[in-house]
Amino acid sequence: MVGERYGRLLGPPPARETIGAAVYRQLRDAILTARIPMGTRINEAELASDWRISRTPIRDALRRLEAEGLVQAAPGRGMIVPILARSDVDELFAMLEGLEGVAARLAAEQATPPFLAQLNTLLKTYGTALKRDDTAQLLLIEGALHDAIAQVTQNRRLEQAIQVARLRLYQIHGRSYALRGRAGRTFREMATLVAAIRTRNPSRAETSMRAHLSSLHADIAAAFEELSAPASP
Numbered sequence: 001m002v003g004e005r006y007g008r009l010l011g012p013p014p015a016r017e018t019i020g021a022a023v024y025r026q027l028r029d030a031i032l033t034a035r036i037p038m039g040t041r042i043n044e045a046e047l048a049s050d051w052r053i054s055r056t057p058i059r060d061a062l063r064r065l066e067a068e069g070l071v072q073a074a075p076g077r078g079m080i081v082p083i084l085a086r087s088d089v090d091e092l093f094a095m096l097e098g099l100e101g102v103a104a105r106l107a108a109e110q111a112t113p114p115f116l117a118q119l120n121t122l123l124k125t126y127g128t129a130l131k132r133d134d135t136a137q138l139l140l141i142e143g144a145l146h147d148a149i150a151q152v153t154q155n156r157r158l159e160q161a162i163q164v165a166r167l168r169l170y171q172i173h174g175r176s177y178a179l180r181g182r183a184g185r186t187f188r189e190m191a192t193l194v195a196a197i198r199t200r201n202p203s204r205a206e207t208s209m210r211a212h213l214s215s216l217h218a219d220i221a222a223a224f225e226e227l228s229a230p231a232s233p
Contacts, residue, residue, distance in 0.1 A: 019053055024061035031070050031081055032170045038083045038228070042071060069168045084172055086224050092165050093217040097210045099162050100146065104193065104209035106153040108202040115152050119145065119194045123187075130187055135177045142186060149197070149209075175227045176220050185215060 030036045042062060048055045062079050065071045071079045084092075107115070122145045129137040146166065150159040166173075176182050189212035196204035220227060 020057040020060055023051070023053070023057045024064055027061050028065060028068075028070065031065070032167070032174075034171045034174065036081055038081050038171055040081050041074070041077050042079045042081070044078065069164055082168075084168070084228065086221070089169065089172065089217070089220060089224065092169050093213060093220075095165050096162065096169075097213045097217075099158060099165065100150070100213060101206040101210045103150045103153050103155075103158060103162060104197065105202040105206040106155070107149045108197045108200050108205035110152055110154070111197055111200055112152075115148065116198055118148055119197065122148065123190060123194050126187055126190065130183055133183075135174075135183070138177060138183055138186075139174050142190070145190060145194075172220060172227050173216070176216065176223070179219055179223055179227075182216075182219055185219075186212070189215060 027036070027042070036042070044055050044058050044062070047058055062071055066073070066079065070081065072082045074080045122141055126138060126141045126145075129141060143166070146162070150162045153159065189208070193205065193208040193212060196208045
């Protein structure tokens with residue numbers, strides 16, 4: 001929890017970044033990896049004291065994180081990492097099915113040889129990480145595959161909308177990898193999706209993306225209380 005001293009929890013800002021960039025990156029990474037879990041207040045004064053910096057770069061970083069939906073203002077508490085309600089999860093997945101379904105369709109239509117090679121590499125790398133049971137790597141690779149599909153559409157607004165929704169789900173999505181069989185299901189679903197894009201079948205690509213997200217949504221919904229419970233100290 002962030003009741004610990006911030007310096008021990010997050011480490012010092014890296015030397016080769018500006019202070020503002022370092023604060024933003026390290027807070028963002030800590031939120032996404034649940035080192036700062038949902039419901040936690042970000043204490044500006046304590047963080048500034050531990051890092052021996054002014055509060056200005058911290059406030060700037062929090063404004064950026066608020067724009068991404070990773071923190072929100074709470075009356076009388078400053079900024080907190082928002083807790084996702086079941087309704088939030090349902091709404092975000094409904095958005096993603098529509099948005100990423102469109103992205104998959106466009107990706108199948110616009111696929112280039114380098115893009116297809118990238119998808120194949122990501123899928124193989126995921127398979128290797130699955131054998132090692134490397135949860136952190138699995139989550140990163142899955143995210144990279146979704147990012148690649150969104151980016152190849154060359155639709156910046158679509159890409160940004162997908163990114164915002166995925167970021168909001170990141171903590172609970174990461175926890176879902178602890179569910180029995182989830183990582184293997186994701187591998188099979190991604191393989192089906194990549195095959196549809198490789199054969200340049202837009203309809204099948206959209207259906208495959210929607211099926212993957214629907215499957216993930218169902219697993220998270222079924223275990224929602226477990227996945228949204230505060231992390232053990």
